[in-house]
Amino acid sequence: MKVQILGSGITRFGELWDRSLLSLAQEAGEEALEDAELSSADIDLVLVANMLSSRVASQGHLGAAVAARLGIDSPAVHVESACASGGVAVRMGSTAIAAGEAERVLVVGVEKMTDLSTPEVVSALMEAGDEEKEARVGATFSSLYAMMARAYMAEFGASQEDLAWVAVKNHGHASLNPLAQYPFSVTLEQVLESPVIAEPLKLLDCSPITDGAAAVVLGRAENGKRKTEDRRKVFIAGSGQGQDTLALQDRKDLTALKATVEAAKKAYSMAGIKPSDVRVAEVHDCFSIAEVLALEDLGFCQKGEGFSLVGKEDVRLGGRCPINTSGGLKACGHPVGATGVKQIAEVYRQLKGTAGERQVEKAKVGLAHNVGGSGATVVVHILRSL
């Protein structure tokens, strides 16, 4: 175990009209440094995860921009893998530590989405797909995931009601998360009666457009001595990245994400654990069908069983392995560049025992699952507390 998580920061997620991209990044970064009891001078690499700042804020060179705002003088880089940018950035931070290139790395994920109109955001998000094969012919991410949902429902006999349980569960969790964009519960009826976005997906099957930022500080495990020793230490025990075709049409199977299966296999193997050892997880529920597929692809259940698992107590707070305690992308919100970092920050807080009202008892192994596009890039992290 070479890499320890030393601190985390998460801003409020939502429609933050009065906040700029950089002020959100700064807030999350400063909170993570404070949580780690470190100052900006202690950081020797800054990695910034973001997808849309070029289009939304006319600001590129975001590594340098965020480092400058935080008063950090060390090398800084912007990394982008669409909605998996956050997970990828944390992986690259761990790599830099493993290579001896850095001792302490600040990873900041940030996205400001509400400065564009909704049609503009939907169009910008399609940059995560294949421009030539998908965007140019009018596909949106709702329609791509709707095709996956249709294929899954046809293959395994799942219903819209089965998918709707994802939203019911995740909104229930978000009602306990003061940072969530939608901190309230919804009923199965409300999900089923919400407007159709892309048949069979309804409004409440879809994650929203969100502003927000999240940050973590990574450090070499042996340098992880803390002033406050009463808090549990949390390590990155495993990590894997999987890759698939950019365009959905080039895949053999629409009812699984090959990249999730690959990333999970690497992460479990590196951590030396099996899926049933995981006691809390954040999975990439950009649409309800995505969480169903994730539960299967991550090995939490057999193929074709995910749609019945999402409605069970097992995956709710209080159950054996609660999924998306933050509220997930669905109800906590989905500021794309921030999401992967927020997932890791949430699991970190669960393992550290600082998750407040939504604390999972005695969780020592947690997982974070971050998807880019319709599954071209997937990152899985396994965290463990000692």
Next chain:
Amino acid sequence: MKVQILGSGITRFGELWDRSLLSLAQEAGEEALEDAELSSADIDLVLVANMLSSRVASQGHLGAAVAARLGIDSPAVHVESACASGGVAVRMGSTAIAAGEAERVLVVGVEKMTDLSTPEVVSALMEAGDEEKEARVGATFSSLYAMMARAYMAEFGASQEDLAWVAVKNHGHASLNPLAQYPFSVTLEQVLESPVIAEPLKLLDCSPITDGAAAVVLGRAENGKRKTEDRRKVFIAGSGQGQDTLALQDRKDLTALKATVEAAKKAYSMAGIKPSDVRVAEVHDCFSIAEVLALEDLGFCQKGEGFSLVGKEDVRLGGRCPINTSGGLKACGHPVGATGVKQIAEVYRQLKGTAGERQVEKAKVGLAHNVGGSGATVVVHILRSL
């Protein structure tokens, strides 16, 4: 010496109206793989350097997009640090190899700029600067570098004629480079008579808007056994990244790039060499003043002597340490995401002895210097052949 350069690819640079972003990336990637005598299955990490594809090609998720085009199934990530994206990507590739995360890394830098109008490109490039402090008040990169030129000329008594020698030298080199955007010589008079862009910088003091791609394959040195053993081996002997404020107005000194000084110090120290050991170099001449500053900040001459060095034989082909044998950003062209990778590919070819008509004799140590924005991010690499 842990990292070896196993192969390189460079497309033609220019206004390539009939080529797409992805076709350029593919061509450079395939050429580098062929040069390295490797196939796509041998690559276990793809890093893609690019700044503007979101705005120009509506394609994000560029790691996955380029990997898919090349038929590479391994993890892929897009990294961006404005015009220093290429140098940063090569650094991250070396880091992944040093960490044992990858054995062979393909780094592709690519930019397609001519699909936007010139005013749109100038505006898009300002994303490399500070949106709030610079772009919003109307600054362009020509005007920012013009301020640096003014400050330098006032401090050291340099003239427009002194700066013009950069263009004369680099166009002379480009006339020997069949891939260059402007493969022809210019006279001092032509530079001085060219239209003013931002006083004191004239048209021929400025690098152009360019389409193009470049790629290198990096590998662990011990895996560097080649079928063709008659070619020299080239290693990354040193590498450093320096950082500065994003906005020019926040700096104490406009007549030097602090980030270049820092990056060079780290790279020289890691390689165990001094500036006078370097026998060929590609430096970031986005504007003529930038090459003058680079020669000083890299230690090739004393402070205030750069403007007289650029006109001397020493830095021309045939001289002691030729600078920008490719023609530099000025005359070879400046496809921003590709530039940093092309610089390293050019130095690699010089050290390997395959630089054709512009071959520097007996060069065993070379340097590549890549700047992002007005100097917020700088990467220096030192290459050595055995």
